């Protein structure tokens with residue numbers, strides 16, 4: 001069989017060598033408890049502070065505004081539920097295309113829920129924003145870029161309007177960091193969620209940017225770590241590996257994304273030439289350069305992924321976090337697509353290891369695979 005082709009970077013990315021190096025080094029050198037006063041503790045504290053400062057610098061924040069969490073899901077939950085608890089009874093708002101980490105947290109908030117609709121490309125509609133803001137929600141959450149379609153949201157404008165209305169704006173920037181500029185000094189968001197494993201760091205470590213002055217209640221109770229917002233002995237090695245991965249991603253971001261954008265466009269053009277009925281989700285919107293989500297009308301969605309896998313090609317149907325579910329994606333349904341178009345969809349997501357030859361191989365294999373899985 002040919003060498004396997006991994007085109008599922010939006011689900012998770014391989015560990016970058018820089019992150020691996022930092023992880024191994026810190027597992028040996030930073031094993032002390034950062035809260036301990038002795039030298040082992042102080043050494044670990046210094047390493048943790050270093051990781052925090054480096055991440056903060058990358059997004060234009062102050063080190064004290066970074067709270068390390070157990071990955072992206074927890075960062076989103078802390079943002080949504082932590083805000084909801086500070087303003088009991090106030091509504092909680094988010095877009096219809098959020099990741100489940102936000103949507104499920106919003107529905108768990110025991111508060112009135114307001115959902116912002118999206119247009120046919122999956123871009124949040126701003127016509128209803130003022131009415132939602134007038135209700136004084138505890139938090140309004142719109143993701144920076146969508147994990148299924150790659151569609152980039154107008155977070156700058158939404159953040160400005162939230163700030164003007166005195167509403168805390170949260171953005172899930174898990175897919176955006178390392179791919180497009182994410183700067184807390186340019187976008188007045190109150191809260192931003194990040195996850196290391198999407199950009200080549202280890203799984204199980206993430207961060208929440210909490211702008212100074214944003215009131216937030218912790219969800220986990222214990223010691224005072226992470227300013228009391230995320231108690232528990234800190235994952236020093238994970239934090240350092242996260243910082244190393246984020247720095248590596250940022251350092252190569254412009255050249256890498258330019259290259260991947262060209263590859264992604266070639267993939268889409270080539271696939272549509274070979275299978276003319278394919279349709280690119282979010283084609284009319286600004287998208288992350290590395291993501292392509294396509295409707296494959298008439299195909300059996302699960303068979304499609306299985307057939308690609310048999311050919312050694314790893315892709316995903318919509319969100320990997322919910323793969324295994326037979327339901328069409330809530331993101332595609334929110335874009336107004338009928339279930340028979342939303343259902344048979346496939347997402348290719350490219351990354352730093354993706355080559356021209358891999359794209360050629362997908363172009364070669366895909367028409368055959370589609371033929372095989374037609375209903």
Ligand code: PLP
Pocket residue numbers: 010011071072073074076099101143145146147172174175195196197204206321
């Ligand atoms: N938010 C988005 C947009 C994601 O794509 C994901 C992962 O799929 C998450 C949140 C959850 O992050 P984690 O897997 O680190 O919990």
